[in-house]
Every structure is written in structure tokens, then in C-alpha cells.
Amino acid sequence: MAGVGVSVVVNALKTWLIPLRYGVERWSYTLQRVSGVAITLYFVAHVVETGNVVGGAGVWSVPPYEFAEMVWNETKTFLANPLFDAGLALLAFMIFFHTVNGVRLVLAHFGIILGKPTRPEYPYRAASMSKAQRGVFWLSVLLAVAAMVYALDVFFKVLQL
Amino acid sequence: MDRGEKGLQEVKFKVFRYDPDKKDGKGFQTYTVPVSKGMTVLQGLMYIKEKLDQTLSMRFSCRMATCGSCGMTINGLPRLACYTLIQELKTRTIVVEPLRNFPVIKDLATDFEEFFSKHRSVNPYLIRIDTHEQEKSNVSYTQSDEEVEKYLQFAYCIKCGLCYAACPVVATDKQFLGPQALAQLYRYLADSRDEGGEERLRPLSDGHSLLRCHFAASCSQVCPKGVDPALAIQLLRRELFLRG
Numbered sequence: 001m002a003g004v005g006v007s008v009v010v011n012a013l014k015t016w017l018i019p020l021r022y023g024v025e026r027w028s029y030t031l032q033r034v035s036g037v038a039i040t041l042y043f044v045a046h047v048v049e050t051g052n053v054v055g056g057a058g059v060w061s062v063p064p065y066e067f068a069e070m071v072w073n074e075t076k077t078f079l080a081n082p083l084f085d086a087g088l089a090l091l092a093f094m095i096f097f098h099t100v101n102g103v104r105l106v107l108a109h110f111g112i113i114l115g116k117p118t119r120p121e122y123p124y125r126a127a128s129m130s131k132a133q134r135g136v137f138w139l140s141v142l143l144a145v146a147a148m149v150y151a152l153d154v155f156f157k158v159l160q161l
Numbered sequence: 162m163d164r165g166e167k168g169l170q171e172v173k174f175k176v177f178r179y180d181p182d183k184k185d186g187k188g189f190q191t192y193t194v195p196v197s198k199g200m201t202v203l204q205g206l207m208y209i210k211e212k213l214d215q216t217l218s219m220r221f222s223c224r225m226a227t228c229g230s231c232g233m234t235i236n237g238l239p240r241l242a243c244y245t246l247i248q249e250l251k252t253r254t255i256v257v258e259p260l261r262n263f264p265v266i267k268d269l270a271t272d273f274e275e276f277f278s279k280h281r282s283v284n285p286y287l288i289r290i291d292t293h294e295q296e297k298s299n300v301s302y303t304q305s306d307e308e309v310e311k312y313l314q315f316a317y318c319i320k321c322g323l324c325y326a327a328c329p330v331v332a333t334d335k336q337f338l339g340p341q342a343l344a345q346l347y348r349y350l351a352d353s354r355d356e357g358g359e360e361r362l363r364p365l366s367d368g369h370s371l372l373r374c375h376f377a378a379s380c381s382q383v384c385p386k387g388v389d390p391a392l393a394i395q396l397l398r399r400e401l402f403l404r405g
Contacts, residue, residue: 008333011261015329021237022327025378025391029329032375108376111392111399117351120314120387128381128392 023129028137032101035094042091049075085155093148100140108133171195172247174205176217177258179265189256190214196247202255203231203242206269218268226385229321233269234258239326239383260326276322279338283346288357308353315348315393317386324380324390336369340380340390343371347393350400362401371397 016033019026053072054063107113108128113136115127153159174194179187192213194205203221210217221231224243231242236256247255263271289295324340325331331339338346349355350362365371371394378391 012333015332019377022377022379023382025376025382026329029375029377105376108395109398110402111395114392114395117311117314117389117392117396119310120317122387124384124387126378126381126384126387126389126392128376128378128389128395 024134024137025129028101028104031097032105035098038091038094039098049079082156089148089151089155092151093144096147097140097144100143101137104133104136104140107136172205172252173254174209175254175256176206176209176269178217178268179259180216180267191254198248200247201243202235202240202245202247202250202257205247205255206242206257218266218270220270227319229319232260232321232323232326234260234326239323241321241323241385244385260322262326262328262331263322271322273322275335276325276339276341277320279342280320280345283338283342283349284357284361285345285349287349287352287355288360289354290356302354304353311353312348312351315344315351315388315390318344318348318388319386321385323383323385324388327379327383329377329379330373330375334369334373336367337373338370340374340394343374343397344380344388344390344393347397347400350397359404362404365397365401371401374398 016030019030052075053068104113113130113132115130117127149158171193174192175189176192177187178190192209194208194213196205201224203224206217206219207221210219219231219233219242221243222228223230226241226244229241232239233242234240234257235242235245236250236252239260242257257269259265259269259271263273263276266272287295318341320341322341324344328337328340330337346361346365349357374391374394376391376395380390381388381392384390
């Protein structure tokens with residue numbers, strides 16, 4: 001039974017994380033899932049990290065101001081390294097992509113940006129792969145890249161000559 | 162066999178082998194096959210079966226993309242072996258594996274039981290309120306061209322299972338009905354002669370059967386008959402949201 005479980009997990013990871021050979025919609029599927037998981041993990045870490053300033057789980061007994069200031073400064077020092085900055089830049093990409101692509105998925109789920117069923121005539125062109133739907137996908141990628149470049153500029157001054 | 166054509170003289174077939182009666186498990190076996198112009202992957206496999214290795218198991222019938230029997234994973238994509246030219250693959254080694262998301266019976270033959278049971282579960286036939294009239298009717302149900310176009314492309318499904326093998330959601334959620342069954346459900350829902358309506362939609366609201374589709378649209382990319390299951394599923398979703 002353990003072997004079956006492992007093969008299910010391996011198969012799941014393969015289908016989630018390897019979007020090769022299919023179209024941009026499969027890339028959208030993979031990026032949406034990976035960015036969703038990443039944003040959720042970031043959100044949890046963010047709440048924990050900022051929660052420490054006011055005493056973490058013991059938040060109901062408000063600690064003295066000096067304690068909060070000390071933790072805040074310690075946290076800032078801990079986070080002030082290029083690895084976390086790069087992570088935030090990557091997260092900027094994921095948040096923008098996830099948001100705009102999420103709107104695209106909602107529109108697609110209502111059939112709004114898809115084509116209409118027609119008689120299938122060779123060479124077949126699937127109406128679900130409409131220009132509008134793909135356009136919004138590329139828009140989400142464009143905005144996400146712009147957000148990432150902006151974040152990289154904030155941290156690493158990449159745009160300044 | 163005319164081998165004087167431009168292009169490949171011969172290709173290697175790397176074929177997935179699995180025999181449930183043997184202990185050595187799963188693996189690949191490589192065969193060298195001479196190629197002629199217009200030769201399909203199915204013809205290559207039949208050459209192996211006839212000339213090189215009679216133990217190779219696969220399923221095929223019509224050889225003209227009509228029966229939907231010879232679906233297999235060819236160079237990483239689900240395709241019909243009879244509908245895939247060796248030349249169009251443009252590789253010297255062709256990797257042939259069974260369809261994903263289907264249990265393997267032996268070598269390239271897969272078990273379609275779950276797939277067909279999902280197809281049956283969507284009641285793939287016209288539902289009429291007056292069943293007596295449906296059985297004993299002596300009049301035709303007429304439809305306009307527009308009414309036919311709403312479902313015609315989905316009626317071209319040959320149940321080959323390629324969309325089911327391409328779907329990333331089927332791989333992880335067995336309760337998801339899959340692109341084929343859902344496209345057939347929509348085919349009947351969109352048919353102006355059908356009166357199933359809410360009876361068809363009600364079982365879909367459970368969060369798994371339909372709503373797990375995340376529009377990866379791989380199903381529509383691999384369909385050999387021009388059916389667009391991804392479109393059918395989104396239109397079905399809209400119906401569920403608006404009417405369910």
C-alpha cells in the first residue's frame with residue numbers, strides 16, 4: 001500500500017509541476033497552483049513574524065514597548081539579507097500573477113472570454129483557447145514581471161544606472 | 162517496404178513493458194523498426210508484434226481514428242497511435258507508454274472500467290419527461306442549425322480516453338468525472354431535445370465531480386476529433402452557477 005501512496009504522490013507532483021508539451025493553459029495551471037501555495041506559506045510566515053512583535057501567541061498580555069521594539073529590530077536585522085529580498089521579489093511576481101490569472105479563471109469559468117461551440121472542421125481549433133483568454137494570461141505574466149522588476153529595483157537598484 | 166524516401170530510414174521504438182505475471186516489474190524495451198513514408202506509430206508497433214516480439218500487448222481496431230482503441234502516450238503526449246505519423250514526431254527514438262491515469266493491464270493495454278463507469282454515470286442519452294412518447298413516437302424531433310451547433314462537436318467524442326489521460330486533475334482526484342464524461346454531460350444538456358435539465362446538474366454540485374476543473378485545457382489540446390472538453394466544462398459550470 002505504501003508503494004501505491006508514493007506513486008500517487010509522484011504522479012501528482014509530475015502533473016502539477018511539469019507543464020511541458022501542453023499549451024499556455026497548462027503553464028497557467030501550474031503557476032496558479034505553485035503561486036497559491038507560496039502565497040499561503042508566505043502569509044502564515046508573515047503573520048507569525050509580525051505577531052512576534054506583540055508577543056507572539058501571548059498577544060493578549062501586551063508586552064512592554066521596549067520588548068516590542070527589540071523584537072522588531074531583531075526581526076528587521078534577521079530579514080535584511082539578499083535572500084529574503086529576492087524571495088519578496090519572487091513573491092511580487094506570484095501575487096500579481098495569481099490575482100490577475102485568478103480573474104481570468106473566473107471569467108473563463110463563466111464562459112465569458114471563451115469562444116462558442118461550432119462544427120468541428122479540420123484543422124480543429126478549440127474555442128476554449130480563445131485570443132481573449134490567452135491575452136489575459138499574457139497580461140497577468142506581463143504585470144507580474146513588471147511587479148517583480150519593481151521589487152528588484154527597490155531592493156537591488158537594478159534600474160538605476 | 163519503400164525506404165528510399167527522404168527522412169528517417171529506421172527509428173527506435175522504446176516501448177513500456179509490464180507483465181503482471183512476472184516479477185521483474187516494469188521497464189522499457191527497445192526495438193528497431195524500418196520506416197516508410199506515411200507510416201504510423203501503430204504500424205510500427207504492429208511490425209514489432211508481427212516480426213520482432215509477439216509478446217507485446219496493445220489494443221487497436223479500426224486504424225483510422227474512429228474506434229478510439231489505440232490511445233497511448235507517445236513521446237510524452239497522449240495520442241492515437243493510428244493517427245500519429247512517425248515522420249511528424251521528428252525523433253529517432255519514439256517512446257511509447259500506456260495512457261496515464263489508467264491502470265495498466267499489460268504493456269500498452271490499459272483498463273477503461275473506471276473511465277466508462279464515469280461516462281455511464283452522466284446518463285449519456287436523451288432524457289424526456291414523457292418516456293412513452295419517446296419510445297413510441299412517430300414524429301421526428303426537429304432542430305434548427307443553431308440548435309445542432311450547440312452540441313454537435315461534443316457528439317464527435319470517440320471515447321479514446323486521451324483527454325482523461327492528459328488531465329492533471331484526474332491524476333489526483335478520482336472523484337472528478339474527467340473531461341470526457343463532463344463533455345458528454347454537456348452534449349446532452351445543450352441538446353434542445355433533452356429535458357434532463359436540473360436532474361443532470363444536481364449531482365455536479367458536490368465540489369469534486371465538476372468543480373475541481375481548473376482549466377488547464379490539456380484535454381482540448383490532445384483531442385483527435387476536435388471536441389473541446391475544456392469549453393464544455395466551463396459552459397457546464399456556467400449552467401450550474403446560473404441554474405443549479
